[in-house]
Amino acid sequence: MKIGVISETIQGERRVALVPNVAAKLATSGFQVVVQANAGQKAGFTNDAYRQAGMAVEADRGAVLSTADMVLSVQPLCLEDVALLRAGATTISFLQPATQSAIIEALAAHDVTAFSLELLPRISRSQSMDALSSQASLAGYKAVLMAANRLGKFFPMLMTAAGTIPPARVLVLGAGVAGLQAIATARRLGAVVEAYDVRPAVKEEVKSLGATFLELELEAQVGQGGYAREQSEEFLTKQRKLLAERVAVADVVVTTAAIPGRRAPLLVTAPMVKSMRLGSVIVDMAAETGGNCEVTQSGQVVEVDGTWVDGTTNIPSTVAFHASQLYASNVTNLIQHLVSDGQLKLNFEDEITKGCCVTYNGQVVNERARQMMGATTSSQAA
Numbered sequence: 001m002k003i004g005v006i007s008e009t010i011q012g013e014r015r016v017a018l019v020p021n022v023a024a025k026l027a028t029s030g031f032q033v034v035v036q037a038n039a040g041q042k043a044g045f046t047n048d049a050y051r052q053a054g055m056a057v058e059a060d061r062g063a064v065l066s067t068a069d070m071v072l073s074v075q076p077l078c079l080e081d082v083a084l085l086r087a088g089a090t091t092i093s094f095l096q097p098a099t100q101s102a103i104i105e106a107l108a109a110h111d112v113t114a115f116s117l118e119l120l121p122r123i124s125r126s127q128s129m130d131a132l133s134s135q136a137s138l139a140g141y142k143a144v145l146m147a148a149n150r151l152g153k154f155f156p157m158l159m160t161a162a163g164t165i166p167p168a169r170v171l172v173l174g175a176g177v178a179g180l181q182a183i184a185t186a187r188r189l190g191a192v193v194e195a196y197d198v199r200p201a202v203k204e205e206v207k208s209l210g211a212t213f214l215e216l217e218l219e220a221q222v223g224q225g226g227y228a229r230e231q232s233e234e235f236l237t238k239q240r241k242l243l244a245e246r247v248a249v250a251d252v253v254v255t256t257a258a259i260p261g262r263r264a265p266l267l268v269t270a271p272m273v274k275s276m277r278l279g280s281v282i283v284d285m286a287a288e289t290g291g292n293c294e295v296t297q298s299g300q301v302v303e304v305d306g307t308w309v310d311g312t313t314n315i316p317s318t319v320a321f322h323a324s325q326l327y328a329s330n331v332t333n334l335i336q337h338l339v340s341d342g343q344l345k346l347n348f349e350d351e352i353t354k355g356c357c358v359t360y361n362g363q364v365v366n367e368r369a370r371q372m373m374g375a376t377t378s379s380q381a382a
């Protein structure tokens with residue numbers, strides 16, 4: 001089977017879907033890998049590194065797309081790329097079903113079998129393939145560094161001859177994969193950290209990282225599979241009221257709260273931002289899905305009433321080397337799950353395959369993807 005790896009073309013995307021040492025493992029399993037020239041450049045992987053790992057490097061993007069049995073990318077392919085794929089080819093990437101319905105319809109129309117990493121079921125068996133988690137973890141780490149970089153204060157407590165500097169106070173809202181990594185990073189930098197999540201199950205994890213779990217007088221909001229469920233406006237109003245005093249005393253607030261497939265809940269209002277001390281920092285990791293903070297501007301850093309509000313999107317891309325390495329491992333583990341004896345062998349009884357296969361046999365076969373796409377009823381499930 002021939003695997004093609006293409007350069008990412010979305011602005012600001014520095015990651016690459018496969019890195020040399022991981023690609024070498026695929027080669028030893030009998031896969032032939034061809035990489036578009038300079039695909040790994042922005043993530044720190046040279047063409048020579050791919051060649052030394054036994055990969056072919058191809059200057060012509062069209063040649064990679066039109067000859068590969070399977071094409072790997074981080075972001076969804078564009079329509080022009082899809083048009084070049086062979087009928088019967090396979091793609092693996094993030095596919096963003098909520099916003100990329102035209103691409104998904106095109107993949108189906110071209111008889112491409114497309115897998116979406118966002119839809120991978122998050123079960124124990126799929127942990128090694130879970131690109132959402134690997135990327136969220138890096139993003140949580142980097143979000144804290146971004147905050148530390150912008151804050152005009154020290155994170156750790158410091159005793160100097162000129163006086164004692166108290167530690168920074170960091171509040172993390174949402175203690176999932178990204179939030180826990182943010183807590184760990186802020187703690188390593190010496191900050192005093194508080195965290196809150198609507199899933200009480202994370203309390204012990206938060207405490208084990210040396211942070212305080214905020215006990216708010218609120219009902220747990222746990223839905224299917226142990227994930228957060230969508231919260232009522234009444235709940236969120238109460239939550240904001242209870243959080244207000246913790247936000248006001250924080251030097252840094254990192255918000256990571258998300259509900260799968262829904263707009264991010266509003267946790268920090270404009271008056272709450274105003275209540276913060278001058279020079280405080282909010283990093284809103286939910287900026288891409290509507291933001292947890294009322295004044296966040298997606299993709300921008302703004303100063304509002306003296307507080308920096310960072311709405312940087314695609315944070316994993318700013319840690320492109322390791323983000324690519326982990327993504328490549330996730331994708332390779334998925335490939336090994338889907339392919340045997342050099343052939344794609346799909347078993348739709350398998351939760352992983354069924355969960356993340358979006359197009360197959362000319363149709364959009366994934367119920368969740370169709371819901372996210374606001375999909376037509378014309379496509380039939382497998």
Ligand SMILES: NC(=O)c1ccc[n+]([C@@H]2O[C@H](COP(=O)([O-])OP(=O)(O)OC[C@H]3O[C@@H](n4cnc5c(N)ncnc54)[C@H](O)[C@@H]3O)[C@@H](O)[C@H]2O)c1
Nearest residue numbers: 122123124174175176177178197198199228256257258265
């Ligand atoms: N393979 C697996 O078993 C697997 C893989 C990944 C994640 N998980 C589990 O799922 C959890 C969440 O995953 P995620 O990080 O992708 O979540 P996510 O990115 O969807 O959400 C981030 C966090 O925000 C929280 N949240 C939602 N609304 C909130 C609100 N109003 N206030 C405060 N917090 C709020 C959620 O509970 C979640 O912890 C993980 O911590 C883990 O326990 C399991």
